[in-house]
Amino acid sequence: MYVQGARGLREKVLGNGVGTWRNVREHKRSIRVTWDMADDFLREYREKYEAGVIAYSTYRNVSFAITRFFEFLVEVVGVQEVYEIDRDILQHFFIWAAKKGYKRRTLEKLITYVGKLIRRIEMLQLTFLGFEFNYRAVLGGKGIKRFDSDDLDWDAPDAEDIQHTLDELHHRYERGELSELVYDRLRLIVLLGAYTGARGTEMSRIKVKHIFFEEGLLQLFRDKIENEYEKMTLVPIHPVLSRYLKYYIGKYGLSRGDLLFGSSVKTGGIDIDKYLYRYGISKMLRLRDMRKFFANTLIESGAVLSFEYLMGHSVRNNIKTISFVHYIARAKLIPIVRQEYFTAFANINFDPHLDTGLDTSGQEGAS
Numbered sequence: 001m002y003v004q005g006a007r008g009l010r011e012k013v014l015g016n017g018v019g020t021w022r023n024v025r026e027h028k029r030s031i032r033v034t035w036d037m038a039d040d041f042l043r044e045y046r047e048k049y050e051a052g053v054i055a056y057s058t059y060r061n062v063s064f065a066i067t068r069f070f071e072f073l074v075e076v077v078g079v080q081e082v083y084e085i086d087r088d089i090l091q092h093f094f095i096w097a098a099k100k101g102y103k104r105r106t107l108e109k110l111i112t113y114v115g116k117l118i119r120r121i122e123m124l125q126l127t128f129l130g131f132e133f134n135y136r137a138v139l140g141g142k143g144i145k146r147f148d149s150d151d152l153d154w155d156a157p158d159a160e161d162i163q164h165t166l167d168e169l170h171h172r173y174e175r176g177e178l179s180e181l182v183y184d185r186l187r188l189i190v191l192l193g194a195y196t197g198a199r200g201t202e203m204s205r206i207k208v209k210h211i212f213f214e215e216g217l218l219q220l221f222r223d224k225i226e227n228e229y230e231k232m233t234l235v236p237i238h239p240v241l242s243r244y245l246k247y248y249i250g251k252y253g254l255s256r257g258d259l260l261f262g263s264s265v266k267t268g269g270i271d272i273d274k275y276l277y278r279y280g281i282s283k284m285l286r287l288r289d290m291r292k293f294f295a296n297t298l299i300e301s302g303a304v305l306s307f308e309y310l311m312g313h314s315v316r317n318n319i320k321t322i323s324f325v326h327y328i329a330r331a332k333l334i335p336i337v338r339q340e341y342f343t344a345f346a347n348i349n350f351d352p353h354l355d356t357g358l359d360t361s362g363q364e365g366a367s
Contacts (some may be wrong), residue, residue, distance in 0.1 A: 058158035065113035193290025200272035222312040301344035
């Protein structure tokens with residue numbers, strides 16, 4: 001009965017049902033946007049973030065996009081209560097943003113979230129501008145190196161989001177909200193997620209003997225890879241992560257056979273996802289967000305050969321991974337992985353707020 005009533009109301013307002021609905025939408029080529037509409041849009045995302053439905057990075061990206069859009073309107077049109085928005089204004093906005101020197105990832109976020117706001121207002125005002133909110137349609141371009149733009153997850157966090165999480169952990173520790181052990185573990189989880197893209201179960205199984213400091217490699221047990229001989233993959237250790245691992249291992253006196261994250265009956269280590277949720281970190285940054293950041297960083301740098309290997313993807317029906325893992329000699333595999341990894345992460349140096357006076361020189365033997 002409710003559906004029939006809704007359909008009847010639409011026919012009453014629009015006259016002849018679906019056909020008139022389309023005519024009304026096609027007749028109007030502009031929409032009215034107000035400050036209150038933007039406030040309501042941002043408030044909804046804020047509530048989702050506070051409820052733990054979305055990550056902090058998502059809310060931050062939405063807020064950034066809508067703020068830039070209204071800055072543009074004020075700069076071009078002036079301060080008004082109501083703005084008439086058409087396709088030309090939208091196109092002008094994205095060109096204006098590109099001239100500001102924003103990186104491609106930032107422009108993609110602007111297009112995505114401004115597009116969500118415009119689509120919502122279109123539905124409310126029975127209007128269809130016919131504007132395609134897609135990077136290629138708006139600004140052109142042929143993708144990033146050998147990857148299509150669709151390979152990138154534009155809703156993923158960036159380096160600033162990762163650093164924000166580390167800073168927030170530091171502030172919470174200083175306020176006494178986190179114990180020293182919890183604080184150290186959470187920092188290690190964030191660094192492992194951002195620098196290795198490891199899944200939660202993979203992190204929980206890491207032992208000290210899996211860390212080769214002299215070679216600069218970390219051995220991960222990959223659940224998704226079916227071939228038993230290839231379940232253990234080697235991931236380069238970023239200098240920031242290496243320094244923190246030495247600090248962590250030395251501080252807690254871990255031996256070669258010890259797990260980095262304690263122990264449990266099921267996986268051999270703590271449940272990383274539950275650990276993040278327990279201390280409220282998943283509201284700021286989830287494990288999959290760290291993994292998305294790792295993947296995007298590799299893709300943007302053009303890590304074509306080693307991408308699937310470093311991500312720990314299954315080789316089934318994956319020609320790139322099969323050819324890379326099976327047919328490239330091991331002597332050549334690791335140098336390729338190293339080269340592409342450090343090209344991608346050359347300028348990504350997070351600050352985990354370590355005490356510079358700590359002596360970690362005695363931990364080289366952990367390998």
